[in-house]
Amino acid sequence: MKTNRPENPHQAALLRLLRDGPRSRAQLNDLTSDGMSRSKLNAELDRLIELGLAEPDGFAESRGGRRSGLVRLSATTRFAGIDIGATSVDVAVTDGELNVLGHVSEPIDIRSGPAQVLDRVFDLVGKLREQGLYTQLNGAGIGVPGPVSFAEGVPVVPPIMPGWNRHPLRETVSQELGCPAMLDNDVNLMALGELHSGVARQVDDFLLVKIGTGVGCGIVVDGRIYRGVSGSAGDIGHMMVDEDGPVCPCGNIGCLEAYFGGSALAAQAESAARSGASPHLAARLAATGSLTAEDVAVAAAQGDPVAIQLIRDGGRRVGQVLAGLVSFFNPGLVIIAGGVARLGHILLAEIRSVVYRRSLPLATGNLPIVLSELEDVAGVVGAARLISDHVYSA
Amino acid sequence: MKTNRPENPHQAALLRLLRDGPRSRAQLNDLTSDGMSRSKLNAELDRLIELGLAEPDGFAESRGGRRSGLVRLSATTRFAGIDIGATSVDVAVTDGELNVLGHVSEPIDIRSGPAQVLDRVFDLVGKLREQGLYTQLNGAGIGVPGPVSFAEGVPVVPPIMPGWNRHPLRETVSQELGCPAMLDNDVNLMALGELHSGVARQVDDFLLVKIGTGVGCGIVVDGRIYRGVSGSAGDIGHMMVDEDGPVCPCGNIGCLEAYFGGSALAAQAESAARSGASPHLAARLAATGSLTAEDVAVAAAQGDPVAIQLIRDGGRRVGQVLAGLVSFFNPGLVIIAGGVARLGHILLAEIRSVVYRRSLPLATGNLPIVLSELEDVAGVVGAARLISDHVYSA
Known part of the structure; x- marks a missing residue:
C-alpha cells in the first residue's frame, strides 16, 4: 500500500502549513496570499482531502462573517x-x-x-x-x-x-x-x-553544537539545514584550538576533540583518578573499571573540584571555537546539545563567558546560548x- | 526624472536574466519554464519594453522554426x-x-x-x-x-x-x-x-577573504550574501589564532589582525628594519620614513628572506583561521582579495598549504583557493x- 503525495507546489505548501497544526480556510488564505486565489486555495484543499492527505476538522470561531471550515492533516499520517x-x-x-x-x-x-x-x-x-x-x-x-x-x-x-x-x-x-x-x-x-518544536522555533539562523563522544555542529540558514558543497559543513571537531596542543587521533595537532568531548573527558578523568588528584573519581574508577563523561558530571555535582575544573577547561575550549564561529556566522541563537551537554550549567556558564568575551559585540548583543530543550x-x-x-x- | 521599475516578480526575474546578456524569447521561455506560459512571457517582455526597461535586439539564429526575437536590457540603463x-x-x-x-x-x-x-x-x-x-x-x-x-x-x-x-x-x-x-x-x-563577473561565476557557496588594512570575509550562500542576524557575519579579523598571543587594539588577546593585515605587516616590517634583520627594509625605511605592506611585497620580490618570512608567517595565521572556517562552512571556493593579497603567490602558497593540511579531507577534496580576478x-x-x-x- 502506497500513500499519496501532493500533486503540485501549492498543495505541498499547504501541507507544510498544516504540519504546524489545524488551520481554518480563512487562516490558510491569509498565510498563502502570495499568488493563490481563494477559489484555487479551496480547490487545492478539497483535492488534499480527496487524496487522503488532509481532512476537515470542524469549524473555526467566527471572525465576523460565516464560520470558516478547519482543515488538518489526515489523522492517519505517520x-x-x-x-x-x-x-x-x-x-x-x-x-x-x-x-x-x-x-x-x-x-x-x-x-x-x-x-x-x-x-x-x-x-x-x-x-x-x-x-x-x-x-x-x-x-x-x-x-x-x-x-x-x-x-x-x-x-x-x-x-x-x-x-x-x-x-x-x-x-x-x-x-x-x-x-x-x-x-x-x-x-x-x-x-x-x-x-x-524545541528552543529554535521562530529562529531562522542558528547553530546547534552537539557534544557527544565527538563534537559537531548543525548550521541552519534561513530555516533550512546548510550542508555545504560536499555535505560536510559543521564538522568542527577537528578545528584547531592550540597549535602546541596534543596530537589528535586524526593526525593533526591540538584539535577541539583532543581536548573535549566524551572520549577526551573520559581519558582526562581516568588520568585524574590514577594520579590521585581526585579521590572521588579514583573511587568510581576502582568500582567500575573505567570512567565516562557521566561520572565526571556526577563528581562535579557532588562538588569534586577536579571534575569541575575538567568541565570548565572543556567549556573554555568549546567556547574558543564557538567565539570564532559566532563572529563569522552571526547566528541568532546557539544551542548546546548531546550527552556531554548534560554536564549542564557549569559547562554552559564557561562557554557563555568565553563567547561573550571573545566574539564581536555586534554579534553577541542579542545572542542567547542555551541548552537543548528536546534532549533525547x-x-x-x-x-x-x-x-x-x-x-x-x- | 525617475526611471521605471518592474511591476511584478515575473518582470523582475526576466530583468535579472537579461542582466547576464541579451536572450531570445525562446531562451527566456526555457529559463523561466516555472509557471509562466509562453503568451504570459511575451506579454511581460512587451510590457518591459513599453516601460523602457528592455528593448528588442534583432533576431536569434533559427532553432529550426521561426527565428526568435532577441531582447536586451535598455541600452540607457546605468x-x-x-x-x-x-x-x-x-x-x-x-x-x-x-x-x-x-x-x-x-x-x-x-x-x-x-x-x-x-x-x-x-x-x-x-x-x-x-x-x-x-x-x-x-x-x-x-x-x-x-x-x-x-x-x-x-x-x-x-x-x-x-x-x-x-x-x-x-x-x-x-x-x-x-x-x-x-x-x-x-x-x-x-x-x-x-x-x-569574476572567479566565482557559477559558484553558489563561497568565501571571499579580504586582507587589507584589516581582515574580513564575505559569505555567499546559495548565490546570495549571508549577513547574519545583525549584519556582522564575516567579521573574522578578531578571531583568536593564539591564546598566548599579543594584545590586539580591540582589547582581546591573539586576534588574527594582531598578526596579519596591512597594519600588522607594516609594524612587523618596521621592527625588522630597525633591528637590522633586513637591510633591504632598513634602506627603504631610511628613504621613506615608514613602511607599508607594499614595501614588504617589493622586498620579497627581490628575495629578501625576512620579508618572505613575514608573508609566510601571516599566511600561516590566515590559513589557520581559514582551515577552521572551511571545515565549518564547506565552501566550493575560497577567494583571497584585498591590497595585501597582492603579496601574491608566496602568501597564497602558505594559505593553501595550511588549509589543505588542517581542514577535513571531505571539505578540501575539491576546493580551489584562488586570488581575486577583478581586483580593483x-x-x-x-x-x-x-x-x-x-x-x-x-
Missing part, C-alpha cells in the same frame, strides 16, 4: 524517526504534526555493522507497529553519527562506523518499511528537531521533520 | 558603483549588464568624515556624467570599510570611520543622485563582484550588482 547513535538507537513514530506517539530506545554498538544494527532498528519499528501506532508509514527519516552523502543517502567514510561506508541505508530502510526515506547526520537532525527526542523529531519536508514537497 | 575605502574611493558607471563604462579613483582619508568624503564622491560621479556616460542613473550601490545596518542603510560603530556612525549614507546618496541606493560593507560587495573593480561591480538586485526586484 512518520518514523530513526536516530542511530554510536551506542544506542532511538525510534519514534509521530503523527503528521510530528507529535511523538511512541518512542523506544535500546543500546547498540554501531561498530557491529549495518546488518546487525538495522536488524535491531526494524525490530523496534515493528514493536511500535504492534502497539497499534501505525498501519502504514508516510515516510521515515534516519540519522547516523557520521558524514553522509545527502544526495545518495549513504554514509561516507564515517570514522566511528566501520563497515558502514557507502552502505545504501536510505534505500534499505525505504524498501523494508515501504515508504520514502531520507538520511542525514545526527547533528543536522537535532537542529531540525529544535527548529520544529531532538534526533527523532528532526528525522521526522526531514522526511516530512521531503514528502510534503512537489 | 548603475553607479561607489566603493569607499580607508584611503581611496572608486566610482564606476556600468550599463545594465554591469559592464564598467567608466571608472575613476582618488585618494581620500576616511577619517576626514562623511561631509568631505561624500563631496569627493559626488564630484567623481559628476565627472563621469560630464564624460557623457549617463544622463540618469537607475540606481547606486555603495560600499564602506566597516559594519553597516543593511536594513537602515547606515554604518554602525565602524572602528576605522570616526564620524560616520549612523550617518544616513544610503539616503544622502539616493537624494543627491536622484535614484535608489543601497549600502553594504566593502567585503560583501567584493564577493558580489566576483559572483557577477570587484568592489564597484559588486556595488552595481547590489543595487541592480534591488532595482530588478518587485
Whole structure:
C-alpha cells in the first residue's frame, strides 16, 4: 500500500502549513496570499482531502462573517524517526504534526555493522507497529553519527562506523518499511528537531553544537539545514584550538576533540583518578573499571573540584571555537546539545563567558546560548521533520 | 526624472536574466519554464519594453522554426558603483549588464568624515556624467570599510570611520543622485563582484577573504550574501589564532589582525628594519620614513628572506583561521582579495598549504583557493550588482 503525495507546489505548501497544526480556510488564505486565489486555495484543499492527505476538522470561531471550515492533516499520517547513535538507537513514530506517539530506545554498538544494527532498528519499528501506532508509514527519516552523502543517502567514510561506508541505508530502510526515506547526520537532525518544536522555533539562523563522544555542529540558514558543497559543513571537531596542543587521533595537532568531548573527558578523568588528584573519581574508577563523561558530571555535582575544573577547561575550549564561529556566522541563537551537554550549567556558564568575551559585540548583543530543550527526542523529531519536508514537497 | 521599475516578480526575474546578456524569447521561455506560459512571457517582455526597461535586439539564429526575437536590457540603463575605502574611493558607471563604462579613483582619508568624503564622491560621479556616460542613473550601490545596518542603510560603530556612525549614507546618496541606493560593507560587495563577473561565476557557496588594512570575509550562500542576524557575519579579523598571543587594539588577546593585515605587516616590517634583520627594509625605511605592506611585497620580490618570512608567517595565521572556517562552512571556493593579497603567490602558497593540511579531507577534496580576478573593480561591480538586485526586484 502506497500513500499519496501532493500533486503540485501549492498543495505541498499547504501541507507544510498544516504540519504546524489545524488551520481554518480563512487562516490558510491569509498565510498563502502570495499568488493563490481563494477559489484555487479551496480547490487545492478539497483535492488534499480527496487524496487522503488532509481532512476537515470542524469549524473555526467566527471572525465576523460565516464560520470558516478547519482543515488538518489526515489523522492517519505517520512518520518514523530513526536516530542511530554510536551506542544506542532511538525510534519514534509521530503523527503528521510530528507529535511523538511512541518512542523506544535500546543500546547498540554501531561498530557491529549495518546488518546487525538495522536488524535491531526494524525490530523496534515493528514493536511500535504492534502497539497499534501505525498501519502504514508516510515516510521515515534516519540519522547516523557520521558524514553522509545527502544526495545518495549513504554514509561516507564515517570514522566511528566501520563497515558502514557507502552502505545504501536510505534505500534499505525505504524498501523494508515501504515508504520514502531520507538520511542525514545526527547533528543536522537535532537542529531540525529544535527548529520544529524545541528552543529554535521562530529562529531562522542558528547553530546547534552537539557534544557527544565527538563534537559537531548543525548550521541552519534561513530555516533550512546548510550542508555545504560536499555535505560536510559543521564538522568542527577537528578545528584547531592550540597549535602546541596534543596530537589528535586524526593526525593533526591540538584539535577541539583532543581536548573535549566524551572520549577526551573520559581519558582526562581516568588520568585524574590514577594520579590521585581526585579521590572521588579514583573511587568510581576502582568500582567500575573505567570512567565516562557521566561520572565526571556526577563528581562535579557532588562538588569534586577536579571534575569541575575538567568541565570548565572543556567549556573554555568549546567556547574558543564557538567565539570564532559566532563572529563569522552571526547566528541568532546557539544551542548546546548531546550527552556531554548534560554536564549542564557549569559547562554552559564557561562557554557563555568565553563567547561573550571573545566574539564581536555586534554579534553577541542579542545572542542567547542555551541548552537543548528536546534532549533525547531532538534526533527523532528532526528525522521526522526531514522526511516530512521531503514528502510534503512537489 | 525617475526611471521605471518592474511591476511584478515575473518582470523582475526576466530583468535579472537579461542582466547576464541579451536572450531570445525562446531562451527566456526555457529559463523561466516555472509557471509562466509562453503568451504570459511575451506579454511581460512587451510590457518591459513599453516601460523602457528592455528593448528588442534583432533576431536569434533559427532553432529550426521561426527565428526568435532577441531582447536586451535598455541600452540607457546605468548603475553607479561607489566603493569607499580607508584611503581611496572608486566610482564606476556600468550599463545594465554591469559592464564598467567608466571608472575613476582618488585618494581620500576616511577619517576626514562623511561631509568631505561624500563631496569627493559626488564630484567623481559628476565627472563621469560630464564624460557623457549617463544622463540618469537607475540606481547606486555603495560600499564602506566597516559594519553597516543593511536594513537602515547606515554604518554602525565602524572602528576605522570616526564620524560616520549612523550617518544616513544610503539616503544622502539616493537624494543627491536622484535614484535608489543601497549600502553594504566593502567585503560583501567584493564577493558580489566576483559572483557577477569574476572567479566565482557559477559558484553558489563561497568565501571571499579580504586582507587589507584589516581582515574580513564575505559569505555567499546559495548565490546570495549571508549577513547574519545583525549584519556582522564575516567579521573574522578578531578571531583568536593564539591564546598566548599579543594584545590586539580591540582589547582581546591573539586576534588574527594582531598578526596579519596591512597594519600588522607594516609594524612587523618596521621592527625588522630597525633591528637590522633586513637591510633591504632598513634602506627603504631610511628613504621613506615608514613602511607599508607594499614595501614588504617589493622586498620579497627581490628575495629578501625576512620579508618572505613575514608573508609566510601571516599566511600561516590566515590559513589557520581559514582551515577552521572551511571545515565549518564547506565552501566550493575560497577567494583571497584585498591590497595585501597582492603579496601574491608566496602568501597564497602558505594559505593553501595550511588549509589543505588542517581542514577535513571531505571539505578540501575539491576546493580551489584562488586570488581575486577583478581586483580593483570587484568592489564597484559588486556595488552595481547590489543595487541592480534591488532595482530588478518587485
